[in-house]
Amino acid sequence: MNIEMVEKADHLSLLDIWEASVRATHDFLAEEDLQQLKPLILEQYFDAVHLKCAKNDNGEIFGFCGVHDGNIEMLFISPDARGKGIGSMLATHAIKELGATKVDVNEQNQQALGFYQHIGFSVTGRSPVDGQGKPYPLLHMALYSIEELSM
Numbered sequence: 001m002n003i004e005m006v007e008k009a010d011h012l013s014l015l016d017i018w019e020a021s022v023r024a025t026h027d028f029l030a031e032e033d034l035q036q037l038k039p040l041i042l043e044q045y046f047d048a049v050h051l052k053c054a055k056n057d058n059g060e061i062f063g064f065c066g067v068h069d070g071n072i073e074m075l076f077i078s079p080d081a082r083g084k085g086i087g088s089m090l091a092t093h094a095i096k097e098l099g100a101t102k103v104d105v106n107e108q109n110q111q112a113l114g115f116y117q118h119i120g121f122s123v124t125g126r127s128p129v130d131g132q133g134k135p136y137p138l139l140h141m142a143l144y145s146i147e148e149l150s151m
Contacts (some may be wrong), residue, residue: 001086003093006051006064014053014064014076015042021076028108033134049073050098054086065090072103091119095143106130107137116141 006014018041022034049066056062063077063086072094077087094100103121105112113123125140 001054001056001062001089003052003090004055006046006053010053010061011042011046013061014046014051017061017064017078018074018076020079024079024082025109025111026106028106028136033132033136037132045074052090052093052098054090062086063090065094067094067098067100070099070101072100075103087115088119091116101143103141104131104138105141107139113139119143 015038019034019038022029026034046066049068051064051066053061053064061078062081064074065072066074072091075087075090075094077090091100103116104127105116107113107126121141121143123139124142127138127140128135130136130138
């Protein structure tokens, strides 16, 4: 698996991975909210972050990560590729190469919370709503030093 820059031509593939991943891990998210997010992800959010993806030797994308101002804004893995180290590889790259030290996690997404805690992040705060003002509380997490990274 290789970590590569994302090309604009990859955005529709990333959106498919995003949707499949969200459906597999965000069972608390209303369908209406998911549908409202899709165009925002494609038309605004991908362009607002430094995007990297995990590709196999055949060029197939299995996951991606977006970082902005030291914050992991998005980390999504194809459901069939979960549990194979791709998320850890992308998170480690975001931390070591892109300077990421913060992440916000939906409070209801216990898998993501556990993942980030496992690699050394700690909860530093909580917001009662998400970035769109929806009632999906966010946990703010921080990694205080790269030495804490359990990779």
